[in-house]
Amino acid sequence: xxxxxxxxxxxxxxxxxxxxxxxRGLAPDGGLYVPSRLPTVDPDSFAGVAGLPALARxxxxxxxxxxxxxxxxxxxxxxxxxxxxPTTPVPASADPLYVLELFHGPTAAFKDFxxxxxxxxxxxxxxxxxxxxxxxVATSGDTGGAVAAAFHRRPWVRIVILYPKGLVSPRQExxxxxxxxxxxxxxxxxxxxxxxxxxxxxxxxxxLARKHRFSSANSINIGRLLPQMVYYVxxxxxxxxxxxxxxxxxxxxGNLGNAFAAVWARAIGLPIGRILLAHNANRAVPDYxxxxxxxxxxxxxxxxxxxxVGNPSNMERxxxxxxxxxxxxxxxxxxxxxxxxxxxxxREDYRKFGREWCPHTATAAEAYSRLPAAERADKPWVLxxxxxxxxxxxxxxxxxxxxxxxxxxxxxxxxxxQRLTDVAPELPAVAAAIE
Ligand SMILES: *Cc1c(COP(=O)(O)O)cnc(C)c1O
Numbered sequence: 001x002x003x004x005x006x007x008x009x010x011x012x013x014x015x016x017x018x019x020x021x022x023x024r025g026l027a028p029d030g031g032l033y034v035p036s037r038l039p040t041v042d043p044d045s046f047a048g049v050a051g052l053p054a055l056a057r058x059x060x061x062x063x064x065x066x067x068x069x070x071x072x073x074x075x076x077x078x079x080x081x082x083x084x085x086p087t088t089p090v091p092a093s094a095d096p097l098y099v100l101e102l103f104h105g106p107t108a109a110f111k112d113f114x115x116x117x118x119x120x121x122x123x124x125x126x127x128x129x130x131x132x133x134x135x136x137v138a139t140s141g142d143t144g145g146a147v148a149a150a151f152h153r154r155p156w157v158r159i160v161i162l163y164p165k166g167l168v169s170p171r172q173e174x175x176x177x178x179x180x181x182x183x184x185x186x187x188x189x190x191x192x193x194x195x196x197x198x199x200x201x202x203x204x205x206x207x208l209a210r211k212h213r214f215s216s217a218n219s220i221n222i223g224r225l226l227p228q229m230v231y232y233v234x235x236x237x238x239x240x241x242x243x244x245x246x247x248x249x250x251x252x253x254g255n256l257g258n259a260f261a262a263v264w265a266r267a268i269g270l271p272i273g274r275i276l277l278a279h280n281a282n283r284a285v286p287d288y289x290x291x292x293x294x295x296x297x298x299x300x301x302x303x304x305x306x307x308x309v310g311n312p313s314n315m316e317r318x319x320x321x322x323x324x325x326x327x328x329x330x331x332x333x334x335x336x337x338x339x340x341x342x343x344x345x346x347r348e349d350y351r352k353f354g355r356e357w358c359p360h361t362a363t364a365a366e367a368y369s370r371l372p373a374a375e376r377a378d379k380p381w382v383l384x385x386x387x388x389x390x391x392x393x394x395x396x397x398x399x400x401x402x403x404x405x406x407x408x409x410x411x412x413x414x415x416x417x418q419r420l421t422d423v424a425p426e427l428p429a430v431a432a433a434i435e
Contacts, residue, residue, distance in 0.1 A: 003066025006033040006222065009320040018067040019125050022118070022223040025216040032317050033222045035063060040269045046237055052081040056230045059268070063226055072124050077230075080116040085231040087238045087382060092353045096243060096380040097368075099355065100235045103388035107175050108410045109306070110258060110386045111146035113231065114224030119150040121223050122215075126156050134158045134212040134434070136202055138195035140254070141168040141306040142387060145175030145413075147217045148183045159183040160434055162195040165422070167301060167308075171391050171414065178416035186433050190425030192308060193299055201427045208431055219257035220313050228261030229268075235382060236270045243380045246273035250364040251384045253277040253285065253334075254307035256314035258386065263321070263331065273379065276333045278367035280304040280360075283336035285312060292325045303339045303395055304359040306387070335367040342366065346399045356404055358387040359395055 006021040007013075010031030016024065021033035039062020049055055056077035064070040084104040090097040105112025122133075135157055137147050144161040151159050163176050165187045177185045188195050196218075203214050217224070232249070239247035249272065251259045259277050266272035279286055280302040288294050296311030322328040337345075342359050345366040349355050357365055364383045368376070389396045390406045397403055406414070423429040 004039070004063060005036045007036050008032065009034055009316045018064060018222070019069055022069075022121055022221065023125060023215070025218070025221045032220050032313070032320075034317055034320055038264070038267050039063060039065070043237065043240070043269055043271055046233070052083060052085060052230050052234060053077040055233050056081055056227065059230055059233045059265075059270075060226055062268070069121060069124060076117065076120045076124065077227075080120045081113065081227060081230060083113065083116075085113075085234060087235040090353050090355060095376040097376075098239065098247075098380060098382040100231065100249070100382050100384045102231060102384065102386055103358075104407070105146070106149045106409045107142065107145040107413070108388035108391050108407055109142040109146060110228070110231075110384075111142045112149065113227050114219070114221075114257070115143070115146040115150035115217065117227035118217055118221060118223040119154065123154060123156065130156070131213055132156050132158055133215045134160060135215050135217050136160050136162070136199045137217050138162045138192065138199045139168075139176065140164070140192040140308055141172040141176075142391075143218065143306075144185070145172065148176065148179045148185075151217075152179055152183055153181050155182070157182060161185045162188050162198055162423075162430070164192050164195055165189050167192065167305060169305070169392050170394060171410070174416075174418065175391075175410075175413050177418040177420040178413050180419065184433070185420040186423045186430060187420050188423055188425050188430075191299065193310070194425040198425065198427060198430050202430060202434070205427065205431070208434070212434065218313070219255045225257055225261050225264070225314075228258055229265045232262045232265035232272065233270055236265065236272045239380050239382065240271045245380055246271045248272075248274040248276070248379055248381045249384055250276045250278055250368045250381060252304065252307060252360040252364045252386045253279050254282070254309040254312065256285070256312045256318065258384065259332075260314045260317055263318070267321070274333065275331070276335065276367055276371075278363035279334060279336045280307050280342070280363055281336060281338045282308055282310050284310060285315065286334040286336045288325075289329055289332065289334050302359075303342050303392075304337075304363055307360055307363070335370060337363040337366045343395075343399055345369065346396060350400050356389045356396065356400060357385070358389045358392050360387055361385040361389075
């Protein structure tokens with residue numbers, strides 16, 4: 001077998017090894033790294049394989065082929081993916097309905113899988129003598145906490161989190177600011193788009209770049225996408241075992257990193273049928289699938305704030321994989337769910353199913369409920385639960401009319417003191433805070 005190489009979606013940058021793509025994050029031509037060809041796996045070869053680390057060894061082997069990290073894939077998976085991601089049935093549903101629970105990690109959202117895998121990979125790629133990295137991370141709520149938890153107290157790296165003031169939930173803010181040691185949290189007087197712009201400006205500023213070795217952990221990094229495939233491997237095989245059929249997923253979507261992992265899992269051979277993207281009122285993707293006109297726009301704030309993305313970065317990877325509009329439409333469906341429908345769905349499904357959704361997961365539940373009845377009765381659907389409702393208690397509890405239990409890992413973080421720096425949405429303010 002030959003070495004796997006990674007190319008830019010804009011295809012002018014030179015091909016790199018997996019390690020090279022992991023270290024760079026964004027390609028120098030502004031594109032995103034994708035494998036030059038997709039490996040394939042035989043679903044039957046997973047017989048008897050259980051647990052995410054073991055599934056990762058097999059499913060990701062082709063992506064690691066010939067790379068310096070290939071011999072370490074097993075230990076990276078053991079360290080990073082020692083997490084639960086159960087696919088649980090919803091017995092109260094008359095139709096075959098399941099939930100893929102991605103909120104059992106340390107910060108109670110699916111971002112933990114990618115952040116932890118990236119941390120373990122980067123740690124093994126560093127020479128001990130190198131100067132520490134500075135990872136700048138713009139977050140709409142969940143990425144920052146997951147990256148901080150994954151990289152906290154690793155002496156070879158500094159983490160600087162930028163988050164928009166007043167636009168994350170109180171408990172998300174606590175998770176962004178409860179760290180000490182190598183993590184600094186900047187509360188930016190601006191929007192998430194401002195935070196992303198400031199990170200880009202810092203990367204491009206020659207004086208700052210001379211002083212710091214900047215790196216990125218945003219969802220453009222291939223090191224976050226690959227591990228996210230693994231829970232779709234486990235979940236789709238589980239549905240196949242239980243029902244004999246392909247699993248169909250409804251995925252809450254913002255930057256499309258989670259959804260893209262499902263697309264890849266299907267493309268390499270896993271038994272996955274339809275993939276339905278549930279967006280909030282930021283509807284660039286649903287509009288594109290309907291009209292064929294790609295019109296990214298500024299983000300608008302919604303109750304499902306971690307999905308407030310007007311210009312989803314992984315769209316570029318999707319369009320590289322399915323270059324025509326017709327081709328892409330054949331692979332994915334998408335719906336847009338507004339705040340009122342999110343609230344109604346949280347109330348309704350608690351009453352009907354006894355399940356508690358976070359506002360993001362509720363977009364998936366609502367998009368599912370809008371499918372034609374025959375479509376729901378006909379095949380197994382899996383709602384992807386991207387965060388624990390306790391992270392958004394101020395939204396969810398009034399709708400349920402009762403408190404939401406707080407998972408133990410989240411409760412621990414909620415008890416820690418906050419540390420943060422307020423900054424204006426301008427590069428000099430951010431630069432001063434980084435010093
Ligand atoms: C980040 C996030 C999403 C969106 O995921 P993408 O990979 O950006 O599409 C959905 N739900 C929650 C809870 C998130 O934190």
